[in-house]
Amino acid sequence: MQLIVCEKPSVARKLAEALSASLKTRSVEKGRGVKHYEIGSICVAPAVGHLYSLKQKAAGGGYPIYDIEWVPSSEVGGSAEFTRKYLVALAELAKKADEIVNACDYDLEGSLIGWNIARFLAPGKKVKRMKFSFLTRDALTAAFEHASPLDLNNALAGEARHKLDWIYGINLSRALMSALKAAGTFRVMSMGRVQGPALSLIAAREAEIAAFKPVPYWQLDALYPYEGGTVEFLHEKDKFWKKEEAEAALAASSEKGRVDSADKKRAHVKPPHPYDLTTLQVDAYRCFGYSPARTLEIAQSLYEAALISYPRTSSQKLPAELGLDKIIRALAANPQYSALAAKLIEGKRFIPAEGEKSDQAHPAIFPTGERPQGLGKYEASLYDLIAKRFLACFAEHAVKEYLKVVLLLGSQKYSADGVTVLKQGWIEFFGEYLKSQEKLLPPFKAGESVEVKAIEMLEKETQPPKRFTPASLVKELEKRELGTKATRSQILETLYSRGYVADRKSIQATPFGSAVYSAVSEYCPEITSEELTREVEKELELIQSGEKKADEAFEHGKRDLDKILKKFKSQEAAIGAKLKEGLKEAREEARNLGACKCGGNLIIRKSRFGFFVGCDKYPACKQTYPFPRNALIEPQNKACEKCGTPIVKVIRKTKRPFVMCLDPNCETKASWGKPAETKPAAPLATAKPAAPIVPATAITKPVAPVASAIAKPAPSAAAKTAASVAPAPAKKARKPRAKKKV
Incomplete structure (x- = not known):
């Protein structure tokens, strides 16, 4: 049997549909509902991204840590538990397979995902590689028919990247938290090989703005x-x-x-060149306000629907072998693009304008010609942007x-x-x-x-330098060769999640983010070194081309990191003191919601009944306001036009954030709690009143934030064969609880 492994379930189904008009859907019993597809002696089965993750071998929370191994992702953290059933299903199928075909995305990540599955679940068996840039039937069939030998160098480069990112991330993060702990406080922190230089760009710009004196x-x-x-x-x-x-x-x-x-x-x-990922992210932000991460998410969904080519590309070129004239003719059949495409066909304009950037793995982003059906608002807008940019590439000057x-x-x-x-x-x-x-x-x-x-x-x-927007930061990271096309938007999201930066439109370093930058740039500037990060990327390219061994690159990176960590430890007390001061300032800023009418500041306070908003000039000023229940609130740095109290943003899980002033008696809330006005009902129809909006005025203790430190991992050997993968144990039935008497 030939087992074809795809990166996602949706891709597995598309590939199976391309290889056979009549699918036989099967599910391995131990896999608990993971579907695979049988086409004669071919079996197409999905992964869900990485099924194996890196983990330190020995238990412990100190640093440095260099002794690591691959283990099933479900053993590393609770959030990856869902991957277990996919690994179990693939393990069962791999036992019967004579040959494994890696049909994951053709990049370093996809090569590593498939290689790990092959070497741990089917050791010694023949492995092939499929390469495709879009998910149409013709493209997938051609990729299957022309499957090549395993792209081992890509897989080795992907593994080296993972190992280096892991040791840099875990060790630098633990070093920062250790410094904070030595200073007598705690906060979950992270730092990484690219995260440091990215934070440096934002914080350095913030320092320039603070020091700027207008002329x-x-x-x-x-x-x-x-x-x-x-x-x-x-x-x-x-x-x-x-x-x-x-x-x-x-x-x-x-x-x-x-x-x-x-x-x-x-x-x-x-004419403009076709889109690579970065220029698409920049234009999508400019035209629609989509963040780089959101743009990549939408583009990925369009790719999986076979509507556009693979989005994680740095290429600005469209090779002729893609059948560009056929794509233009296919777009001509779509009423939305028929007039524009007809002009290109009439003028026989089938040679596109191209940019300078290229990508060995994938062409520029382009529409496949498949007819979009039932797209949502966001998908439709991004598809239209890509389609019209593609057509414009062929037009006259x-x-x-x-x-x-x-x-x-x-x-x-x-x-x-x-x-x-x-x-x-x-x-x-x-x-x-x-x-x-x-x-x-x-x-x-x-x-x-x-x-x-x-x-x-x-x-x-004169005006100070402008802060980065999400799009301009991604563009700057690319210009400086920091991160990859696929990870740059993720790096920004990490900086947001750690509280290092704020504001989704004009990125601003927080006091804590500025303190982190100030501490490491003063005492251990190698952490924010751009050159060190670029050097790693160059070594990965040498691994891909076969000019360098992966083990050598890892050892080189380990030696560089070891020097950084030794220098950090020698300055741990000074770094910790700076971080503590920055953390204190950040917490004070987060508590301050705006000005009180007495001239003081309204801050978040706590009593034995819970949280509330009060003046920092208490007892001279006894002004208080209720705190929104079960919510996070963010100051908006502006006051209500009606009552003059600060406006805040209220954020609750699973609900859309909204802004309001703090005063529950403000006239802007006069309609709160009342049925909404309804228009006269149409004949034979009954109008239903809208659900009332209830103000959040009760004073209750909000849900405490969960601070998850780096978990102490249980010792586990890397899975070497399929026998090492076992399904999760069945849950025991719970006894019914006895009802309490009220």
Whole structure:
């Protein structure tokens, strides 16, 4: 039997459907409902990502830890318990298999997932590799028919990455928590090979903003009325750093003058290249506000539905062997894209514009041509962005005319720039997702007289550096070669979850995040070293190409880490003191919800009855407000327009967050607890009142946050054969509880 292992159940079903029109669905009894598909002597079965994880061999919570092994993921933590039944099912099937085919995603992770399953469940058996970039029937069939030998170098590089990330993550995290413990406090912390440099970028930017001192400057604007609006002509000097110079230039200007020059220049603008993951994440954030992590999640669902190609790619190229003309013709059958695709077909435009970046494993992201059915709002919007970008790649150049007009007003020159689109070209295909492409100016001619309606002198200040947005941070990480296309968005989510950064739009280092950065950059800067991280990535590439052994790369990384940890231990007390101070500041900031009417601060307080909001000037001020029950609250740094109390965001599990002011008697809450108004019922229909919204005003103790330290693992040897995998023991039936008398 030939056992084909897929990375996910949805992919396993698609592959099975591609290989056979009539599927036989089976389920291994011990696998407890894990479906696999039998097609003659072929069996297609799913994993659910990594079924094996790394774990330290010896028990203990200290550091450094370098002695690690692979064990079933279900043995490492409770969150991975669901993987047990998939491993059990594959173990049963592997016993009967003569050959294993790895059909997991064609990247380092997918290669490692399949290789671990093959070597631990079917040691010594022949292993092949399938390679595909999209999940259409033709692509999957071709990948099966042209399966190649095991891509061992990719698997070894994937294993080396996992091992290095594990030892860096566990040891640096334990080192930081040990320093905090030595300072007499505790908090769950994490740090990693890429997490450190990423935090460094954000915290360093925050420090720049805090240290920034604005410098005043002045600008002169001449305002010319045009088509009901105003065209601004800026003085040729742009910024005046001395007020008296600006005043002198203003005095030398007059409202009447002439056009000194009106220069035109035409330019052909190339179509955009197809999407790689980073540019897709940047555009999805700009167009829809989707975070990089959310964009990848949506793209993955479109890939699994066979609507787009594999999204985790850094390529900006579309090889001809993909059958690009067939994809365009398939899109022409979709009414949403028929007009655009027809123009490409009519002009026989089947050669795309391409970018510089390439990826050995996968092409750029493109629509497969399969017809979308029943997509949700988010999937439909991202699919449309990808499809129109793809079509735009094949379109003609756009032609723009750039106009620079210089006015001579008195003895001073003022200028304005305009642009007009003369030929739409590719802009017709993708224009709705672009910023305005035109800035119209009046049809000036050199030498003609003009009169502006006013000349203004504006006082301005230089601005601090902008904070990163989620999209710009992912782009910066890629530029600096930090992390991978698949992990950069995850790194940002980790920084949020650890409380190192805040604000989902304009990323801001928290006091604690800044303290972590300050401590490690001062006493152990290697933790935030970009060069060290890039060096590891280069060594992984050498493993892939067969130029370096995986064991050598691991030992090299271990030696570098050991030096860092020894240096850290020598400075543990100083690092711990800084972390403690930052943690204290972070906790105080989290308690402070805003200003009290007396001039003090409203903070979260606790009494024997639970949490409440009170003034920090108590007993001089006895103002209190109830604390929302069973919720987390985040200050919003603004006050209610009606009552003046601080506005907070209320966050509850499984419910949509909402904002409210703290005063339960505010007029904004007048309708709370009352039935919503309903419109008159239509004939033969009965209108139902909406469920009342109940204010959260009771003072109760909220659910305490769960602080999970790094668990002390039970000793376990790595699974070597299928015999080492056993199903979970059956649960004993519980005795019915005796009912209490009330």
